[in-house]
Amino acid sequence: MEPEVMKAEMVLAPTLPFKKVQTADKYPKGQSRGRQWKHLRYLLQAADASTMPPDQPNYLNIQSPPSIYPPKRYCDITGFEAPYVDPRTKLRYTDPEVFKQIRMLPDEYVQRYLALRNAAVVLR
Amino acid sequence: MPSLTRPSRQTDFARFSSSTPIVIDNGSSTFRIGWAGEAEPRVSFRNVVQRPRHRSTGETVSIIGDTDPPLMKFFDCTRSALRSPFDDDVVYQFEYMEYILDYAFDRLGATSEVGHPILMTECECNPSFSRARMAELLFETYGVPSIAFGVDNAFSYKYNQKLGNCGEDGLVVSCEHGTCHVVPFLKGQPVLGACCRTNVGGFHVTDFLRQLLSLKYPYHTASITWEKAEELKKEHCYVALDYMSELHTFKNNKEEAEEKTRYWQLPWVPPPKEELPSEEELARKAALKEKAGQRLREMAAQKRSQKIAGLEEKISSLEELLEQLDEADEDEAAAILGRSGYLSPQEIKSDILKCTQALRKAKGESNGNEDKSDVSGVDKYPLLSVPDETLTPEQLKEKKKQQFLKTTTEGKMRAKQKRAEEEALKEKQEEQRRAENPELYLEELRARYSELSEKFEQRKRQKVGGSHTNGNHSSSGGVGRGERLNAAQKERMRLLTSAAFDRGKGEDTFGARDEDWLVYNKMSKDNDDNGNDDDESELVRIASKLKVPKYRPLTAEDYKISIGIERFRCPEVLFQPGMIGIDQAGIDEMVSISLRRLMEDESVKELLCQSILVTGGSSLFPGMIPRLESGIRQFRPYLAPLKLVRAADPILDAWRGAAAFAASSKFGKQTFTLADYREHGENLFHRYNIVYTL
Numbered sequence: 001m002e003p004e005v006m007k008a009e010m011v012l013a014p015t016l017p018f019k020k021v022q023t024a025d026k027y028p029k030g031q032s033r034g035r036q037w038k039h040l041r042y043l044l045q046a047a048d049a050s051t052m053p054p055d056q057p058n059y060l061n062i063q064s065p066p067s068i069y070p071p072k073r074y075c076d077i078t079g080f081e082a083p084y085v086d087p088r089t090k091l092r093y094t095d096p097e098v099f100k101q102i103r104m105l106p107d108e109y110v111q112r113y114l115a116l117r118n119a120a121v122v123l124r
Numbered sequence: 125m126p127s128l129t130r131p132s133r134q135t136d137f138a139r140f141s142s143s144t145p146i147v148i149d150n151g152s153s154t155f156r157i158g159w160a161g162e163a164e165p166r167v168s169f170r171n172v173v174q175r176p177r178h179r180s181t182g183e184t185v186s187i188i189g190d191t192d193p194p195l196m197k198f199f200d201c202t203r204s205a206l207r208s209p210f211d212d213d214v215v216y217q218f219e220y221m222e223y224i225l226d227y228a229f230d231r232l233g234a235t236s237e238v239g240h241p242i243l244m245t246e247c248e249c250n251p252s253f254s255r256a257r258m259a260e261l262l263f264e265t266y267g268v269p270s271i272a273f274g275v276d277n278a279f280s281y282k283y284n285q286k287l288g289n290c291g292e293d294g295l296v297v298s299c300e301h302g303t304c305h306v307v308p309f310l311k312g313q314p315v316l317g318a319c320c321r322t323n324v325g326g327f328h329v330t331d332f333l334r335q336l337l338s339l340k341y342p343y344h345t346a347s348i349t350w351e352k353a354e355e356l357k358k359e360h361c362y363v364a365l366d367y368m369s370e371l372h373t374f375k376n377n378k379e380e381a382e383e384k385t386r387y388w389q390l391p392w393v394p395p396p397k398e399e400l401p402s403e404e405e406l407a408r409k410a411a412l413k414e415k416a417g418q419r420l421r422e423m424a425a426q427k428r429s430q431k432i433a434g435l436e437e438k439i440s441s442l443e444e445l446l447e448q449l450d451e452a453d454e455d456e457a458a459a460i461l462g463r464s465g466y467l468s469p470q471e472i473k474s475d476i477l478k479c480t481q482a483l484r485k486a487k488g489e490s491n492g493n494e495d496k497s498d499v500s501g502v503d504k505y506p507l508l509s510v511p512d513e514t515l516t517p518e519q520l521k522e523k524k525k526q527q528f529l530k531t532t533t534e535g536k537m538r539a540k541q542k543r544a545e546e547e548a549l550k551e552k553q554e555e556q557r558r559a560e561n562p563e564l565y566l567e568e569l570r571a572r573y574s575e576l577s578e579k580f581e582q583r584k585r586q587k588v589g590g591s592h593t594n595g596n597h598s599s600s601g602g603v604g605r606g607e608r609l610n611a612a613q614k615e616r617m618r619l620l621t622s623a624a625f626d627r628g629k630g631e632d633t634f635g636a637r638d639e640d641w642l643v644y645n646k647m648s649k650d651n652d653d654n655g656n657d658d659d660e661s662e663l664v665r666i667a668s669k670l671k672v673p674k675y676r677p678l679t680a681e682d683y684k685i686s687i688g689i690e691r692f693r694c695p696e697v698l699f700q701p702g703m704i705g706i707d708q709a710g711i712d713e714m715v716s717i718s719l720r721r722l723m724e725d726e727s728v729k730e731l732l733c734q735s736i737l738v739t740g741g742s743s744l745f746p747g748m749i750p751r752l753e754s755g756i757r758q759f760r761p762y763l764a765p766l767k768l769v770r771a772a773d774p775i776l777d778a779w780r781g782a783a784a785f786a787a788s789s790k791f792g793k794q795t796f797t798l799a800d801y802r803e804h805g806e807n808l809f810h811r812y813n814i815v816y817t818l
Binding site: 002004005008009010011012013016017018019020021023026027039040043044047056057058059061062063064065066067068069071072074078079080081094100103104109112113116117118119 | 130178180185187188191192212214219222227230234235237248249250251252253264265316321323332342375578581689700701705707708709714810
């Protein structure tokens with residue numbers, strides 16, 4: 001280790017005096033750990049039905065419902081109000097200038113703009 | 125960028141008795157740890173882990189919190205992203221949690237077992253598996269005797285209640301890193317059944333800003349990192365009081381928009397300016413060019429004269445040979461032939477002919493081109509002048525061909541002449557227009573140029589537009605259906621399939637008529653070019669007139685990033701999560717939902733609305749409180765009293781409240797120990813909720 005790194009003490013030491021079980025023993029090297037971590041969604045689904053009484057508040061209960069206000073439509077490129085939608089790319093735009101720009105965008109940017117709104121087509 | 129300070133190791137761990145609790149505020153943005161009863165957390169750092177590989181030793185190390193850029197060059201960070209143990213606000217990756225706790229206790233100065241009770245914060249209604257695993261981690265690995273979990277917003281509320289900012293019954297509106305919560309309080313206790321959570325927070329605001337900027341300025345994607353976007357957000361973003369009217373201001377009123385726009389100048393060094401060559405330089409270069417040209421011309425002339433001389437020599441020698449052959453007898457003739465290398469006198473004659481032709485050509489070049497056209501004119505149509513009766517049938521055919529050729533060439537020449545005349549006329553007209561009104565002419569020219577160039581680019585894009593795929597599309601080894609998007613390609617495909625499709629009835633009669641073959645013309649990919657020629661030539665002409673440079677050199681302007689509408693568009697995500705596609709209510713609506721879930725009567729609601737506390741890191745946007753107030757007023761009855769207060773310190777209040785709670789005497793009764801956990805298992809957490817009123 002280089003002296004600057006040692007001095008800065010930025011790296012976690014492999015063994016620590018206050019731990020009963022060291023990390024190196026708990027997670028031995030070489031084991032593929034990535035697959036063990038499931039997404040939160042799955043963990044919540046697994047925990048949900050079996051153990052929880054239904055009338056008590058739990059993590060999923062307290063989530064907000066969708067908004068009652070009708071969604072306002074904003075232009076994807078400029079951010080102003082957008083009454084129009086481009087039928088080919090499904091992007092929203094405010095005026096014809098923006099429309100010209102949209103038609104000149106390469107496909108990659110179209111998908112990225114749509115992804116901002118969570119409206120991109122995901123092929124899986 | 126503020127200089128990075130890593131928290132230093134505390135030295136007084138041993139000073140605290142084993143009953144003093146350690147207070148941990150485990151937040152999705154920062155991790156704070158300290159002792160109960162103190163005013164500030166001892167150690168606080170960003171709650172992220174990265175595990176890069178050290179370049180020289182090759183081992184994988186863990187680095188927690190923000191890193192010092194100069195020191196990171198020793199590590200290979202390509203495969204180690206910043207990871208957080210959180211998803212929204214629930215801890216689910218306990219390996220990273222362990223690294224973080226390691227680092228935290230290490231910085232707190234722990235040298236032996238952590239024998240202190242721990243108070244840890246969590247989110248509202250933390251799932252029991254998360255609590256269980258956290259308890260397990262703390263008990264088994266760190267040797268903690270007892271633990272208590274509490275909600276961070278509740279601690280913040282209690283702390284502010286003590287300070288007098290809010291009453292015993294009230295509402296907490298908290299905007300954190302990954303989520304926003306609204307929790308009502310009745311008689312000092314949070315009513316968790318009526319609380320409300322939306323999965324947008326400061327992180328989403330920053331990410332939105334980052335993506336907008338990198339889409340607007342694709343050349344600077346590398347400079348617009350998440351951390352930089354966070355800085356920009358903290359410095360420049362504000363919440364608009366009325367979003368729609370602010371949008372209108374920006375759209376219609378240029379001066380006000382200009383005032384509110386901030387500019388970020390990226391470092392840019394102008395390229396070293398090329399000095400225009402001075403007069404003498406130019407003159408010298410011209411002279412050099414002249415000399416070089418002259419030299420070349422001399423060389424060419426020399427070569428030509430040499431060639432001419434050589435050819436003449438050859439001709440003369442061959443003629444001599446012929447004469448010799450004529451005069452000599454048979455035997456000698458054979459001998460002479462053998463010596464010279466020719467097989468017969470005919471060959472010699474043909475050779476002589478070739479040489480004379482070449483000679484004439486060479487001589488013709490040096491004389492000028494006028495002879496050539498006359499010669500060709502005379503040579504091509506020798507039969508035209510001869511009357512029909514004297515010719516044989518073959519010669520008649522020849523004559524017809526020559527006549528046809530002549531008429532066509534003449535026609536072409538005439539057409540060319542006419543076009544030249546038209547162009548000359550147009551030029552004269554344009555010159556006239558230019559002389560009359562130079563500015564207008566220039567304007568027209570520029571407009572025409574931009575129109576044409578746009579059309580051109582569009583057509584170009586249409587042609588290749590079908591073949592643009594982004595990384596996600598699976599390339600099906602050829603032209604897939606998705607790529608044939610523009611009209612021309614669709615048409616082509618249609619023709620190909622219809623031509624190939626065997627209709628079955630009757631024989632295939634394709635090709636019997638001439639027009640059928642025109643289908644191939646339509647099918648060919650290059651057909652589009654035919655229509656463009658006129659536009660293209662006009663474009664080129666206008667470009668040369670306007671002296672438009674091909675590539676505009678980059679200026680400092682290109683490196684200036686303007687943040688105008690994004691300043692208030694990004695924090696608006698907290699109020700309208702639909703802007704980034706999350707189908708949930710914004711924070712002003714969440715208050716109404718929470719009050720509705722409370723299912724109490726109007727008087728209670730009114731009481732609650734008179735003490736609303738706004739806390740959490742993302743509530744520090746300027747203009748947040750007035751906006752929230754107007755939003756909540758929209759669904760409260762007319763003229764209902766409303767009072768919103770910002771927490772004394774929205775960022776640290778949660779920890780402070782927790783520390784105050786832990787320091788009280790009643791804390792010991794609220795914890796659970798390892799024995800309790802072993803006895804009840806995970807069921808312990810279903811009913812576990814601490815009492816916040818002290």
